[in-house]
Amino acid sequence: MQTIIKTNELCYKSGRRFLINHINWEVKEGEHWLVFGMNGSGKTTLLSMIAGYKSPTSGTLEVLGKQYDKEHIFALRKEIGWVSSSFFDKYYANETALRIVLSGLFGTFNIDYDVTDADVRRAKALLRELRMEGKMNRPFNSLSKGERQNVLIARALITQPKVLVLDEPGTGLDIRAREHMMNTVRALAESKKVTIIYVTHYPEEVQPFMNKTMLLKNGRAFAKGDTESVLTSENLSILLDETVHVAQNADGSVTMDVDAPSYVADKFYGEQVSL
Numbered sequence: 095m096q097t098i099i100k101t102n103e104l105c106y107k108s109g110r111r112f113l114i115n116h117i118n119w120e121v122k123e124g125e126h127w128l129v130f131g132m133n134g135s136g137k138t139t140l141l142s143m144i145a146g147y148k149s150p151t152s153g154t155l156e157v158l159g160k161q162y163d164k165e166h167i168f169a170l171r172k173e174i175g176w177v178s179s180s181f182f183d184k185y186y187a188n189e190t191a192l193r194i195v196l197s198g199l200f201g202t203f204n205i206d207y208d209v210t211d212a213d214v215r216r217a218k219a220l221l222r223e224l225r226m227e228g229k230m231n232r233p234f235n236s237l238s239k240g241e242r243q244n245v246l247i248a249r250a251l252i253t254q255p256k257v258l259v260l261d262e263p264g265t266g267l268d269i270r271a272r273e274h275m276m277n278t279v280r281a282l283a284e285s286k287k288v289t290i291i292y293v294t295h296y297p298e299e300v301q302p303f304m305n306k307t308m309l310l311k312n313g314r315a316f317a318k319g320d321t322e323s324v325l326t327s328e329n330l331s332i333l334l335d336e337t338v339h340v341a342q343n344a345d346g347s348v349t350m351d352v353d354a355p356s357y358v359a360d361k362f363y364g365e366q367v368s369l
Contacts, residue, residue, distance in 0.1 A: 095122040097159070098257055098289050099144060104153035106139050106313075113139040115313040116153065121291065123256075126283050126303050128321060129293040131310030132334065137293045138180055140310070141261050144291070145176035146201070158256065171201025175250030175288075178261035179239070182246055186234040191226060191245045192217055194234060198249035213252075220248040225274070240271030247278065258282060259291045264299050276301070297350035300325070309333050321348075 099121040106114040114136045121127060131137050142148040143155055146162050158173055160166045175198075185203050186194055195217040196205045221230050224244035234242060243263055250258060260279065264272045276299065283290050283303040292304060300321075307325050308318035311333050317324045325348055330338040337353040 095124060097121070098123050098125075098157070099291075100154075100156045102154045104140075104143070104155055105151045106136075106143060106148065107151040112313050114143070114150075117313075117315050119308065119315060119318065121257075121289060121306075123289055124286065125306050126290040127292065128300060128304040128307040128325075129291060129310060130295065130300075130307060130325070130333075131293075131316075132295050135310040136313040137310055138178060138261055139313075141176070141178065141259050141291070141293060142181060144257075145174045145178075145259055146171045147176070147181065168201040172199070172253040173256050175253070175255035175258040176261075177243070177246045177250045177259065177263055179243060179246065179263075179265065180261060183242070188233045188235065190231045190233060191221060191237065191241075191248075192230040194245055195221060195248045195252055198252045217248065217252055220251055221245070224248050224278070238271075239266040240268065240275070243267065243271070243275060247275070255288065257289045257291065259293075261293045262295070263292075264294065264296055297348060300348040302345055302347055 097120055099119065101117050101119045104114060104117045105112060117140065129137055129140070139148065143150055144157070146167055149162070155161065157170050160170060162170060193205055196209055196213060197203055199205070199209070199213060218230060221227070224247060226241065226244055226248070229237065229241060234245065237245065263275055263279070267275060279290065279292065280301060280303060282288055292299070305321055306319065307321040309316040309324060309329060316333055317329050322342060325340060327338055327340045330340055330350065334352070339351045341349040343349060
């Protein structure tokens with residue numbers, strides 16, 4: 095199988111702090127990776143580098159056998175469909191949904207002059223498929239969280255990328271929007287036309303198609319490999335600093351339970367309260 099992404103001692107520093115700390119990782123064609131970690135573990139920073147929007151401080155990163163440089167950066171960005179509200183919400187405000195989707199053609203935040211009628215038709219078709227009919231010319235900041243997520247998914251898919259990178263796509267979505275998003279991602283995985291990297295810290299979003307997993311903690315790859323062997327009670331208890339019970343279900347999904355602390359109830363609802 096072709097190697098899609100390869101990192102060697104990949105690092106990203108902010109001041110003296112390592113946000114990403116010496117990560118060695120290889121993603122092969124057809125694999126679907128779950129990247130699991132808590133807030134602040136380095137997930138978005140790692141994916142920003144994978145998608146070509148941040149440059150490593152040290153180490154190497156190869157995407158489709160090439161490194162990001164002036165010659166390859168925009169071509170490679172088009173091969174990586176990048177969906178991240180935490181990233182793009184900082185850059186998009188009054189731009190319309192349609193223009194944002196078209197910007198994906200160039201791997202930039204804006205659209206170029208050589209947009210064709212066929213490009214516009216494809217962008218509109220993607221937005222319709224993602225339930226954005228009638229909202230294509232609405233400003234990004236006027237859309238709901240779920241609608242903005244659909245715009246970013248359409249932007250990511252317009253170039254028919256080889257890799258789809260989803261950075262916590264379920265965050266802030268209501269139950270209907272989350273289910274629609276998960277159905278879309280599941281269908282893409284089943285199409286076998288794209289490699290998916292799915293980042294979350296919600297156990298209910300772990301899906302059977304996610305056959306590989308990397309656990310991130312404090313910017314380091316705490317564990318990685320086959321999901322069944324990585325997503326265990328022991329690993330997650332250490333990762334989360336809590337007692338976690340993991341059950342691998344027959345359909346390939348995962349159920350996690352965290353022991354609830356009793357000290358709050360004991361202290362504030364006990365017979366004697368001492369503050």
